[in-house]
Amino acid sequence: MPVFATSTGNVTVNNWGYQLHAPNGLNATALANETHDLIVMDFSSDGTGANSFSSAQISAIKDGPGGRTVAVAYISIGEATEFRDLWDASWTSNGLASGTLTASAPSWLGPTNPEWPEGRKVRYWDSDWQDKIFNDAGTGWLDKIVAQGFDAAYLDIVGAYYYWAVDVPASERQTGDPAAGDEKDAAQRMIDFIVDLTAHARQTNPYFFVIPQNGEFILDALEGTDPVRKAAYLDAVGAIGVEDIYNPGNLDENNPFSPDAERISVLQNDFLGNGIPVFSVDYVNTSSLVTSFENQAAADGFIAYAAPDRDLNVMGPEIGAGPGAATSGDDNLTGTTGADSINGLAGNDIIEGLAGADFLDGGPDTDTLSYQNSGAAVTVNLQLDTASGGDAAGDIISNFENVEGSAFDDDIRGTTGVNTLNGNDGADTIRGDSGDDTINGGAGNDQLYGERDNDTINGGAGNDRIHGGNLDDTINGDAGADTLIGDAGSDTIHGG
Structure with a gap:
């Protein structure tokens, strides 16, 4: 090499x-x-x-x-391209590389690139x-x-x-x-x-x-x-x-x-x-x-x-x-305990960076950010693209729709789109935000909030407190002494 x-x-x-x-x-x-x-x-x-x-x-x-x-x-x-500092809009009739050259154009500026009209050949x-x-x-x-x-x-x-x-x-x-x-x-x-x-x-x-x-x-x-x-x-x-x-x-x-x-x-x-x-x-x-x-x-x-x-x-x-390695299909990608950079590309991917300050990008389609193996609680806000605590410390995240929490007391928030948010073990606090979300508290005494739109919320084991939100929600308390509040909308509630 x-x-x-x-x-x-x-x-x-x-x-x-x-x-x-x-x-x-x-x-x-x-x-x-x-x-x-x-x-x-x-x-x-x-x-x-x-x-x-x-x-x-x-x-x-x-x-x-x-x-x-x-x-x-x-x-x-x-080649000179119109989005670089060296470009001068006065050189062409429309200010772009595709325009007609004006008297202000330098003599070195040549024809437009037919394969890429944002640029012009140069002498x-x-x-x-x-x-x-x-x-x-x-x-x-x-x-x-x-x-x-x-x-x-x-x-x-x-x-x-x-x-x-x-x-x-x-x-x-x-x-x-x-x-x-x-x-x-x-x-x-x-x-x-x-x-x-x-x-x-x-x-x-x-x-x-x-x-x-x-x-x-x-x-x-x-x-x-x-x-x-x-x-x-x-x-x-x-x-x-x-x-x-x-x-x-x-x-x-x-x-x-x-x-x-x-x-x-x-x-x-x-x-x-x-x-x-x-x-x-x-x-x-x-x-x-x-x-x-x-x-x-x-x-x-x-x-x-x-x-x-x-x-x-x-x-x-x-x-x-x-x-x-990531492909354009559905991948399951896991990092190392160091600082990783993982891009899921296309497909419905599951990405877990593990420890270290990772750069994690789900890419297009519907992707899951996982902290299942974190040794401490994590805080994840998909709407703001922020993550902290446990394995999430130092991570830069983007383009995720779903979250798998840790076995500890996580704080998870979704986006204005459709999310699946799983708290797993621990006393988790999960908020769906907008979108028809699926929220699973898992084991532990969880606080689960569907907030807006038509959500499906499953409390799991433990004494959970569940709020449906403002539309037609389905709430399942499952095991434990749960507090189930439908809030606005025509809700379906099962105590478990």
Whole structure:
């Protein structure tokens, strides 16, 4: 496995992860709980400088629960996107990348990306564009991530060299652009850009390196006639990242397994053959596709990461995570006694983090947060996404509909949706909130409140006090001397 030299020592990388977004913004605490050896991420919670992560947050991410993590910041060097700080709404007629260019648009701003209309291609060799990425004043995108403490930069849209040589419409060509079909010239310009930005970063951090994403044919484009540029490029590049090598196709996720032999060959010859590791990401989340991808990538000498979705909204498990890894089906996922990060993805999942300050995300569908094995009482509020006490101490939770409590005196509250809330043993206090909830007190003297909507409430063993709420509830006292109060609505009450 590759070993990367960083400012704090060597780091062996057996696996990696890749996340740029999250429903409520990229979460530095969640990333710090990830155990991946190398993490590619955005430099901020929302892609803007206003919400960039602090040096302390990046330091915490690098000091991961699984040991030292290589922290890598995403940068697009071949495209300008409308949601980044470097974008100026005056450049187009509607302020967006899809608009018509105005007289205010810089000469380096090129055509809209037909596959992603939020971005426009850029003339990456233009000095004004390059100043947006790095400059002597230290105000470029790269300068910011170096100052934050990132170990490396993940360079997207390196393949723009091919676009400007081959794909750009003739009507969009300007004086000074690479000639039509001149891949060598376009590749040389991209290599020079990457070498220069890496050299600039190394003035601050001598260990800094870059990981280009795609553009794996760039050395072939030199036609074997430019050994100096090739050597400079390989010195700047610590690894290469590639997408869709094993599951290419038009679907966002889960394209059929069909390895691209030509791309694999050039990666093995031009990069692995020169001591440059290959990080391969495919967008798959079904067990069979993940297994096929990981196994074949390993056989080819690559380090795989199966991204659950193309938007990179969630962090997938480490390579080879095995049967406990999340899938798009119904999973039963259990963490360790350390700080875990578990995302259930799609399906009706049961997730138990155990002890440790865990990041637990149920994902879509109907998911259960379990604290059944906690050694002390827990307090859980699904509406506020908060959890504390016992195994819940320090946990960050989201996207759960159901709760399994501990054997102690828990305090559990549901959401405004439909919940199943199980107190289990102990004298629990459970409130359903809105929605047609099912509340099970379990053993112990519980206080159970359906609150709003049509709830089913089962007291279980013990002397329980049950309030139905304001609509038509079904209340079962079960064993014990219970106090059963229907409150408003046409209730059905069984004393037990």
